[in-house]
Amino acid sequence: xxxxxxxxxxxxxxxxxxxxxxxxxxxxxxxxxxxxxxxxxxxxxxxxxxxxxxxxxxxxxxxxxxxxxxxxxxxxxxxxxxxxxxxxxxxxxxxxxxxxxxxxxxxxxxxxxxxxxxxxxxxxxxxxxxxxxxxxxxxxxxxxxxxxxxxxxxxxxxxxxxxxxxxxxxxxxxxxxxxxxxxxxxxxxxxxxxxxxxxxxxxxxxxxxxxxxxxxxxxx
Ligand SMILES: [Fe+2]
Numbered sequence: 266x267x268x269x270x271x272x273x274x275x276x277x278x279x280x281x282x283x284x285x286x287x288x289x290x291x292x293x294x295x296x297x298x299x300x301x302x303x304x305x306x307x308x309x310x311x312x313x314x315x316x317x318x319x320x321x322x323x324x325x326x327x328x329x330x331x332x333x334x335x336x337x338x339x340x341x342x343x344x345x346x347x348x349x350x351x352x353x354x355x356x357x358x359x360x361x362x363x364x365x366x367x368x369x370x371x372x373x374x375x376x377x378x379x380x381x382x383x384x385x386x387x388x389x390x391x392x393x394x395x396x397x398x399x400x401x402x403x404x405x406x407x408x409x410x411x412x413x414x415x416x417x418x419x420x421x422x423x424x425x426x427x428x429x430x431x432x433x434x435x436x437x438x439x440x441x442x443x444x445x446x447x448x449x450x451x452x453x454x455x456x457x458x459x460x461x462x463x464x465x466x467x468x469x470x471x472x473x474x475x476x477x478x479x480x481x482x483x484x485x
Contacts, residue, residue, distance in 0.1 A: 266423040267408055268454050270391075272358070273417040274351055274441075279395045282347040283367060283439060291369060298376055298430070300368035303344040303352060304443065306332055310341035313364055334388070334444040335470035337364030348441060351393075359449035360391065361470060367395065370438045375431040378406075381424035387462040388425040389455050393417065393441045398434030413440070421445070421455050425462070446470075458482045 286301050293299030294314045302313035315331045344352060348367065355362040370376065382388035392403070394415040402410040405428045413420050422428065432438040446467050447455045457464055 266426065266454055267403070267405070267411050268421045268452050270419045270421060270451055272419045272451065274354075274393050274419065275347070276395065276415055276417045278347040279351075279367075279393070279441060283395055285346065286343060286367065297371050297374035297432075298368065300366050300439075301343050302337075302341055303348050303365040303367070304337050304363055305339055305341055306337050308339035308341055310343045312341075313337055313366055333466045333469060334382075335361075335363050335466045337444070338470075351441060352443070355391070355443070355445065358451060360445040360447060360451070361467070362391070362443040362445055363470075365441070365443035367439060367441050370401065370430050370432040372432055372435050372437055375433075376429045378427050378429045380427055384425050385463055386425050387446070387457065387460050387464045387467065388423065389445055389447070390422050390424050390442050391445045392420045392422060395439040395441060396436065397438050397440075398432070398436050400433035401438040402431055402433075404429050404431060421447070421452055423455070 289301075291299045291301055292311045292314050294316075299314060302310045305313035340349070340352075344365070348365065352362050352365050381390070392413055394413045397413065397415050399412065402412045403422060404410045405426050407426060446457050446464070448457050450456050457467060
């Protein structure tokens, strides 16, 4: 599932900020995918690119191999500029952004099909394109290919479903992205209180009392 939000960021400012990050080589998870981390588990910008969930296609042995998404909550040294302002903006809008990163998918490469969480778990990512090309897309089995243009708009995707990113073009594709929980109804499809999925990580993040209230609201 995919949804374009009515929330817009400044593309030239993201591009200028990314140029300053290029003083350091990005951390690469593999030859296709890597980047820089603005919110990690330990405050180091080189952290945060570990795999969180492992799922082998065609088998039932999906399992968590990393930390829960809400644990990536420590601002890194790279969050002082515009990307930090984006995080603050998302915080003020009730998205509880976690594990904010800017990431590259290298030209001519595709990520493996995977899930970031079990399919019954609320696992939503916000993406904003910084640099892209016509042959770069996000793909799910249910919705097919979605090209996210670098027009500043934020998009939400359900990464508990099988998905992958592909860059069939000749230029690197850069996105800002993070884990979010839509608690204020900015989206049609991803409002926490209306979700039928498990929100255990959100529970751990906000504490038991608020979680109980959210659960009561969910049950109407
Ligand atoms: Fe993913």
